[in-house]
Structures are given as C-alpha cells and as structure tokens.
Amino acid sequence: MIISGDVLAIERANIDTDQIIPARHLTRLDDTGMGEHCFAGLSGGAALLASRPNARILVTGENFGCGSSREHAAWALVQRGFRAVIAPSFARIFEENAYNNGLVPITLPQDVVDVLARADQMDINVSAETLRVAESATITYTLDPLRKAFILGGGYLPFLASKIDAIRAWQAAR
C-alpha cells in the first residue's frame, strides 16, 4: 500500500481532539459528515488546510490527538483527505482510532519530523514501513504489526468477529 501526495505541516505539540473536531460537531449517528469540520477548533486551522487543499499526509507535533476519545477526530481527518499522520508521539486512543480507520499513524523522532515538516510531497510505503521525500534517503519506521494488518486487511471489527467463538470458550472456562 502506497500513500503519495502533498504534505501539510502543523508544527504544534498537543493538538487535542477538541481542536481536531469540537464537540458541537459530534451530533451525527454515524461516521459521516465530519470532513468539513476538520481542525474547526484549531487556531488558524481553516487557513492551514486551505494552504494545502490536496494534502494527504499530516506532519505534526508530539502527543497528537490527546484528550477526548472521540473517533470523530480520525473520521474528520480521513474525510478531509488525510491518509497518514506523522508525529513524534500520539495519544493512545487516537492512535487506536487511526489504525481502525485506515489512517496510518507514523511515529518518528522529533528531529526527523522537523525535517519532514519542510517537505512538499512524500511517498509512504505502508507495507514496507518506509517513506521518502523527494531525493532523500529512505526513512524507515515501525507500525504495530497487528493493527497494520487491520489497515491492509479486513479491519478491526471483522477481526474481533472472527474471535467470538474463542472468546466464548475462554469465558466458559473462566
């Protein structure tokens, strides 16, 4: 799986899920209609998005997605066109939500992220866990092998559904 496209850099730490999508937009029954509210709570968010209208890769600061568990944050990013987020660290729930929605969360050291933030475009090979910026050397990263399989394969819920019998057996023997 290859993700190629424009990079949007938002070099701020601690962008929380309230900034990615404020609670006033959490009023839908399903996961649709979130893209237009992406970064609605981020100061200057609309201008940043407008500066890179076709951005598919977000490069940002540490602790991205902290705070509320709202999966709406991952939905908003995906529906706005993002396929990968690169940051020095992610909040746990956001990272889980990203994997469950095909949004690839890539963790790299701050100094590498600083360099990537200056990139215009990027090619990300999810299967090989590598990425490249223009003529640069290939950068490697590590994804969670199981959750990577959720992205490349059938997804989170089908995986759990396949485990129901085993879980019932475990429960019966508990």
Place this chain on the structure above:
Amino acid sequence: MPPRSLFAKLWDAHVVEELPGGNALVFMDLVVAHEITTPPGALAIEKQFGDKLFDPRRIVAMIDHVAPAKDGATALQAQTVRTWAKRHGIAFHDIGDNGICHVIVPERGYVTPGMTVCCGDSHTCTLGAFGTFSLGIGSTAQGGAMLAGCLVLRRPKVMRVHVTGQLGNGATAKDLALTVIATIGFRGGTGHVLEYTGEAIDALTMEQRMTLCNMAIEAGATTGLVAADATTADYLARTPLTPTGWIAERADPGARYDAEVTIDAARIRPMVSWGTNPGECAAVDGFVPHDAAAESLAYMDLRPGQALAELAMDQAFIGSCTNARISDLRAAAEVFRGRRVAIPTIVTPGSQAVRRQAEREGLHDIFQDAGALWTHSSCGPCLGMSMGVLAPGMRCISSSNRNFPGRMGDGGRVHLAAPAVVAASAILGRIAAPAELTREAVLA
C-alpha cells in the same frame, strides 16, 4: 511467579489471547454506552453483524452528554441509544433517572473491584478508583467490545504514583490530580497505567479517588488505579445494586514497576490551571510561571509573573465527571453559604441521584440563595456542548477536567480548580481560595 502490580493481576486475569506486537485480546466485563459515541458502533454491528451483541447484560447505557436533547440531532442520538437499549434488554438510564456515565455507573453499583470496563469516553479511567481496569476507547473499539466482549489492547507499562503524608491546607483530590499531572507532565503518563499507592491514597474517600483517577487521562495515561479496601467495600454496600462476591486484589509486596514517582501530599495546596492543558497549573495564590509556553500565554491572554488571584472571571462552573458528586457539592455549598456570587455561576450535579441528595440536604437552596443557577444533571458546558458554553474571550473557573483551547466554547478560556476554589472565585469574581473569604469575614 514474580510479585505483580495490581494492574498486572487485572490484566493477566482478562487476557483471552496474546496477539502480535505486544497486543492482547482483553475481556471486558462491562461496556458503558452513552448517546454520543455509542450509535456509530451499534449501527455498524446492526449493518455488518446482524445486530448480534456478545452479551447485553454486560452493557449499561444512559443519556448523559446532552440531557435532555438540545436539538433534533442530539434528540436522534438519544432516541437511537434508547431504542437500541430497549431492543436488546440493556440496562438503561433515561433522562430523569440519569447522570454522567462516570458518576452513575459507580453510584448505582455496576462496578466491582477486579472488573474490566470500557466506554467510548476518555474519562472512563474514573472507575479505576474501584480497583478496576477501566479505560476510554473509540466508537469502533466500543463496538468491538459489544460485538465480541473484548478489546484489542497493547499491554501498557505501569507507573507507581506513591503519595505519602496527608492532604491538608485546604487541598483536595483535585489538587492532588493536578499536582500529579504537573509532576509527571501532560503527556508523562502516555503508554502507562498510573497505579496509586500510599497513605494519602488510603485516606481518600471513594469520591475523592474517583476525582483523582478521572484525571489520569489528562497525563496521557491509559487509566488510573487504586486498590480496593474497606472504603471501597463500604461505598459499594451503600449502592442500590449492593454488589457482592468480589475479591479485593492488591499489588504483591516487592512488585516491580516500569516507573515510580513519589509525591508528598502535605506539600500540596489549592491549585488552579493557568494554561491550555491541565499540567499548566500553579497554587491559587501563585503566579504564571516565567517559563510558560508562549502559545498558552497568548491563548489565555496572560503574561509571565502575573498573579493568578488578580484574574477576573466571567463565569463559574461546578460540574462534570471530575467534581460533581455529593461531596463536591457540599464543599461548594460550605463556601456559598450566606454569600452572593459576583459572576454567572452554574452548578450542575453529576447525576440525578446526586441532585436529589443535594436537595434533601438543602444545598440547592444555598446555591440559589447565593444567586447561582442550579441545574439538572448533564455533561453540560464542560465539553462545550450545552448549558453554559463560553463566548470567545470569556474566562471561566471550572471544576471540570480540560482547559484545552476551545474546550468549553470557541475562544473560551478555562481555569480548572476544585469546587471550593470555584465557589470562592464565583463570590469574589476572580481566582480565589476559600481561605481568602474567611479572612475577609474576620476583617469585616
């Protein structure tokens, strides 16, 4: 087997299967379901898996975030959860009998020590106060737990937070929670469970332990955890469901932790946040630090060295899953009694049961005599959804848990504090500790 932490015992007892990448299939004893984050998962199960739930008896649902609905969209969310719960025979707390999930679930006796609990809500860590492994997750993960009874989780590390001495000087569990975040850092708990130990923790009531564990997520932690003891047993025995048959586990002597931090409770004083995350806080009579982050200062319109007590407030809010239980309302009422608020003040109980108890004690009269608005239970303005949302530039002193930019409304500025500090600040119209009112009364 080597000596184990309390968390390790809870984890080991619930692992159904080890999975690649340090992940495991972890059994969930209880799924808590509210109207904002439940519908997407419930609808996915309905569409893709024939509406089959693993075990509806292991789910408890309620309307809590916007109660009652404020518009057609939130009414549809509530109605969706309502009809879904009825269809599956799920225990359900509708408006009138409801409360914030992290308040009502323990108050009714749905949790017991040793359980695992998940909910599509980050503050589910609150229930770690009962010696449970309780955590917030996304809607898909909640759907998975409703479909298959399990979460896929990467095993977290365990940080022991050892709190010596006793809280004094007017400091509360909220001030301890803020101190923990300031000590380990706003993201210092990421990838960890915070296992609280020490004499100060032993001395806390269940409501105080809930306040402490509630804010574990604000340090990035997966959850907070306090071992069950006689205090826990006494609390559960007074709940409507009076659960029995649980076993109180504790960490083994000599258990190894991935990280350890020690905090002296006696040194903690009433705190207030000045910045845009809960770790950016100081003593109520303190100052904005000189090394404060420029972005935080700009958003909060503050300058380094500024005295926090000179900050004028536009609104006060006592509520949320952090500090809206009966003991919180009593603490606030003590301060409000016989005084008048100087700014718009909203008091929102954590559940309808808390509301009724407060009214039996006459607290509602104290609040209203003081000029505060006494409401029914809801998450309310804590997350900027309803019942007191801020306008740009408004400054609110709040007993809630998040001071993120825009959290309580676009451009709104939130200062977090304990209920008594919020009450004192409401009366003086600026950040103030309750002790200041006592001094004023003496001088008068």
